[in-house]
Amino acid sequence: MNPPYRGRFAPSPSGPLHFGSLVAAVGSYLDARTQGGEWLVRMEDVDTPRNVPGAADEILRxxxxxxxxxxxxxxxxxxxxxxxxxxxxxxxxxxxxxxCACSRKEIADSATHAAIDGGLAYPGTCRGGLPAGRTARAWRLRVDDAAELAFVDRLQGRIAQHLESDVGDFVLRRADGLFAYQLAVVVDDAEQGITHVVRGADLLASTPRQIWLQRCLGYPVPIYAHLPVAANEAGEKLSKQTKARALCPDMAAAELLRALRFLGQPAPDELARAPLAAVWAWAQENWSFGAIPRQPLIALPA
Structure with missing residues (x-):
């Protein structure tokens, strides 16, 4: 018997929510609610230097x-x-x-190729033990390249990586003593009993690492769905770094309607003049997961 549906939305308090955040929240929320599931909110503030004071409370408001x-x-x-x-x-x-005793410069000097997420694939320098006279700066997880790690995403289809060549042994605890996102998210998903992860496709490349870590820790693997990510006219993902405009609560109904249409939902024109509660009522009654576009990135009109 499958466990009851438990989903989550997990923003980082490094700034206010924007339209891209809203798309992820709407997709995860409606997938949970229309299946009679629970929907949790987690504040992913493990990278404390990036946290903006007051941002977490503003996100919840x-x-x-x-x-x-x-x-x-x-x-x-x-x-x-x-x-x-x-x-x-x-x-x-x-x-x-x-x-691992390696500095970023040492990794850059010895890495032979780029990782799948745009960084450098770790060459395994310290895998057999620390060099003489060196102490550990970070902690890494061993990966196995004997076979590809594959999973079927509900939206993006079959995704496969060879972890050793695509990313290398990856960091669990950083040189500054902070725990890495990959470890934190896996531990939290397991402890909160998350059965379904619905999030942006910008995190798609991280998922094989998380599944490997779940296997290493003996955790269950959630069912994944990676939503299309909203991009600006330059093709850049909407984010705090690309100066994405913060959501305005006074425009909640209109922004919700826009997010629904971005996710392929055929919301009628009359909802443009409806109150927020009416937009939500239509969304919950008419939500179609099958209508969501399958591409990982969609540019918004200028």
């Missing part, structure tokens, strides 16, 4: 103003470092994680 209703208390990654440390200790004890 914006979600509420847009009519989102989440289940249970909001989970904050910044309060969960002990859980991440315990998971890392388990991996170290099992011989699956190891200390």
């Amino acid at each position: 914006t979600l509420a103003a847009f009519g989102f209703e989440w289940d249970g208390a909001v989970l904050y990654q910044s309060a969960r470092f002990e859980a991440y440390a315990a998971a890392l200790a388990k991996l170290i004890e099992a011989g699956l994680a190891y200390g």
